[in-house]
Amino acid sequence: MFPFAWLLGLSPGEAFQVAQYMGKKLITNEFVVMLEAKDAIHTFSPHMQATLSMFVTSFANVGTVGIIISVFKSFLSDDKVTIISRSFAYILLSGILVSLLTAAIGGIFHW
Numbered sequence: 001m002f003p004f005a006w007l008l009g010l011s012p013g014e015a016f017q018v019a020q021y022m023g024k025k026l027i028t029n030e031f032v033v034m035l036e037a038k039d040a041i042h043t044f045s046p047h048m049q050a051t052l053s054m055f056v057t058s059f060a061n062v063g064t065v066g067i068i069i070s071v072f073k074s075f076l077s078d079d080k081v082t083i084i085s086r087s088f089a090y091i092l093l094s095g096i097l098v099s100l101l102t103a104a105i106g107g108i109f110h111w
Helices: 002-007 012-027 028-039 045-054 062-075 078-086 088-109
Strands: none
Touching: 002 012, 012 028, 012 045, 028 045, 045 088, 062 078, 062 088, 078 088
């Protein structure tokens, strides 16, 4: 996640720290990262705070995609759910890209 965090306009030190939070958020969920970053966020630069806050509050993680698939399972036929389940990687990738775009736009407004 470091290249993406660096492209968001963060310095290399900040980008490495934000990339760690981003990776942890994608695998676990946003609440884990919020609890971890709550004590240290006041020490971050305003740009880093805005970027991290925008990325963390998105819904791009493995658990969210699982929830989406299970909701579709409740009201679609099994063959359509199978097609959606095969697209798991694409759904996760699109969520990550939208989260990065949201963080980039939020960071631009706080520069």
